Amino acid sequence: MKLTSMREAIATYVHDGDTVAIEGFTACISFAAGHEIIRQGRRDLVLCRMTPDLIYDQMVAAGCARKLVFSYLGNPGVGSLHAIRRAVERGIPAPLELEEYSHFGMVGRYLAGAWGLPFFPLRSYLGSDLPRVNPHIRFVKSPYGGEEIATVPPLRPDVAILHAQRADVHGNTQLWGLLGVQKEAAFAARHVIVVVEEIVDEEVIRADPNRTLIPGLIVDAVVCEPYGAHPSYVQGYYDRDNAFYLRWDEISRDEAGTWGWLEEWVYGLPDRKAYVEKMGAEVWERLRPGEAWSGAVNYGAYR
Amino acid sequence: MKLTSMREAIATYVHDGDTVAIEGFTACISFAAGHEIIRQGRRDLVLCRMTPDLIYDQMVAAGCARKLVFSYLGNPGVGSLHAIRRAVERGIPAPLELEEYSHFGMVGRYLAGAWGLPFFPLRSYLGSDLPRVNPHIRFVKSPYGGEEIATVPPLRPDVAILHAQRADVHGNTQLWGLLGVQKEAAFAARHVIVVVEEIVDEEVIRADPNRTLIPGLIVDAVVCEPYGAHPSYVQGYYDRDNAFYLRWDEISRDEAGTWGWLEEWVYGLPDRKAYVEKMGAEVWERLRPGEAWSGAVNYGAYR
Amino acid sequence: MEYTPTEMMIVAAARALAGVRTVFVGVGPPNIACNLARRTVAPQLELIYESGVFGARPARMPLSIGDPALVSGATMVCSQADLFGLYLQGGRLEVALLAGAQVDRFGNLNTTVIGDYAHPKVRLPGSGGACEIAINVGRVFIMMPLSRRSFVERLDFLTSPGHLGGRGERSALGMPGRGPERVITDKCLLGFEGGEMVLERLHPGVTLEEVQAAVGWKLRLSSPMGTTEPPTVEELRILREELDPQGVYRR
């Protein structure tokens, strides 16, 4: 396929029981993909993300997940993720298994997966209780002097879903602003869905090859979904909807409120286009940044 | 110091016996720095480079080096490096110790140095004779299933010298085109000298933060040396002087020819400026590429 | 001039950054403290955000460490792999400001759970980058309000190592960083001796009894006991007018 709809992409590459990584560190989180997964009623997913954020709070509330692989479980700058806490503390709607790392540990797991390594070594976890509750965190002796260093195993998601500013129809994807672990997650995964604000001509990509983060070579599906990362943000396209991150703290405090929101904004809508329309022009107006251009560099024409 | 002359930078950060890495994969090789090191008569250097190229052939011929740490010893696209072969095969002008890896092994050594790791694991060297002749190449058992994987130790040069298109006076450096191991070598080194075609205003760097490869934080000296990478090239600024790479094959075939060239183009000149003038305008004209601009992206103004 | 305990804490943290070149920073009070330090005692201070931003020059006070305002106009933006590999583990960061739901006398921090891990009373966010920051950064400043709920005899979970059981235990494990050096609270300042917290200064108007009552173990005291200089007019002006005009962090 390659260029396709979100409905098609999720139907084809996300199955019950799959290990799924929707990454993006604060920026470029594909809420559009998460909502479509909820709509299609996927179950028993193993959800991987450094920072589960609101998107996994919503997917857990909707009953899509059986397990979370993560390193920071909070609503950034606000507080708790209430739906996930309900699942963990009280098994609502269902018990949720936790596999917990630190940020660097998650980065190392993606790196090992992407680099085809049996493990990744990192200076963390010494003296911490984390290895006690997570048997996947181990230690190895350096062959140079025998020092002990922590290791994490490779993470190979069945599918990684990454949002970015733009790609061509072949899936060659360019991202700027925070890079998070988008590249490592993409290369670690068996299948890759790229979601972008704009599909651009191949020549736009080829004009700046150093800006290409994910090559079409490893991309299975490209979905064009403007505002698809809201309420997170896309550098240069729209701001983070901090007001919504605050509102979610109230919405999600009880099951009724959470369900009400899911009914209205996910189940009640056919697709992201409807979400964007329902959200309304003034919201997008409020979130639109001014312009700040990068300037251009010369690669040179060599004949 | 930071912004300074090549003479100052070399005098301050390159000492007899130091471990030095002048990196750059085909592109952005700081010949200007290598020639200044020759002029200042440094001795017993341990020279590290994936591809020693002409610059180390010249430095070895001049008697600067006691050891080479490398992974590919050739004149790319042409043939042998005759001066280095004379040193290795016949001890002329002096015996040269070799510490030999594969490309990935050198990359892994820089990565371990840059990342503060005691070793870097990689899938190489199995069944090869290289570990037999290089005891620094070892193997470790994975703590997940006990598979054996090769390791290389960290490389921490006393100084790394990297050429790039541009930097600001604080040393914030932007590079495009081939990236080689410039970033990893810089972070692995105890001191960093950055050599650039242009010093630009800090605002030019800040307009495109994703393009910044080496932060001023780790840079000790910035030298502005236009054409400082000739006969290698700088993307968008000048072409590779393939004619010179071919000519060097003849020049370097005997000691007399090699010495003659060094006398005329290194010892006989005070600095790079003189080299550029002596080379002549028509050479730079011949090597000037046409224009091919990257286009600009919008980072957005967030207030 | 009037000021709140939180303002005193922020000002004290800013002063502690005198002479520091690189600080690993999160949002909220630590971010305010670092920006106050830049405008006062540490003009050369470089802030590095966990999101991978270096040399940020935000046009507004960032609301999260991933705020897009941190990116536009920054000196450099790097991947999380580079941030943790090249900068943190690579030994490029001098100081980090950390906090937790619980801290013990050795500066070990808990940000994971209250109660039993398998059946937590409260599930907290977890490590984030704190565990490797605590191990790799040059020096750790702990910055959190003093309270008996937070300063405990025994942690429910050790997320990020401080001095573990005391003197020498970090180096025995080969940790690159020197670990916790100061604890900056809204009531007092503490240091460490032999890996254990020692009360060094009381903020103006705070009594030793108040402090001891808010700590879950018998505090070691330095003598003579000092008193913190109150915030200056200038410190408060920058804090209130430039850094936190909405007064979000004043309470």
Added chain:
Amino acid sequence: MEYTPTEMMIVAAARALAGVRTVFVGVGPPNIACNLARRTVAPQLELIYESGVFGARPARMPLSIGDPALVSGATMVCSQADLFGLYLQGGRLEVALLAGAQVDRFGNLNTTVIGDYAHPKVRLPGSGGACEIAINVGRVFIMMPLSRRSFVERLDFLTSPGHLGGRGERSALGMPGRGPERVITDKCLLGFEGGEMVLERLHPGVTLEEVQAAVGWKLRLSSPMGTTEPPTVEELRILREELDPQGVYRR
């Protein structure tokens, strides 16, 4: 139509790439062969250069794998760490074309020294990326002119592993790649059975005796022995007019 042995070798290599999606390529004949394949049997073939360039569209024939003409207009340029880590070791590359100063019957390659390592008769360039390419890439095609100096009974140095001592030795060591699958020369085509080279086809006009005389061990033969289809007019036209107008690689 007349053609040189080198042209026959390049054409045979191009044909061998039929159906391949990604190839790890160096300059010289392999580069010409890959570009010929794209224009004939493998239009979807993606070339990846050791210098970190993907989807190159050079306006001139590159003179080195680091030629700036490969960068301008390419789909992506990445660091050497990403190239070897994400692409090669990450298992994204199907085929690589390799050569050496010496090859043995198991497809093991020597690019390091002739003679003793400590006191070499000839010091060769060394591994470059060949050692890890030979271990990690899906399948290896060896492309080199046949000669008794190169096809030897015993290597002076084993730089890049082929099938080592024969069947199963690679997998026993847990190598991701399947190793050498074809040997493409200027006189013949060879395959592997049980990890050992087997002569499969003679190029037009070449005799079995010529081939055996240029190989340092008793060659195993497949029966029936095939003959290579000579280069077509179209293959030669593309090769001579489009890819190598100067005729550098025709000799």
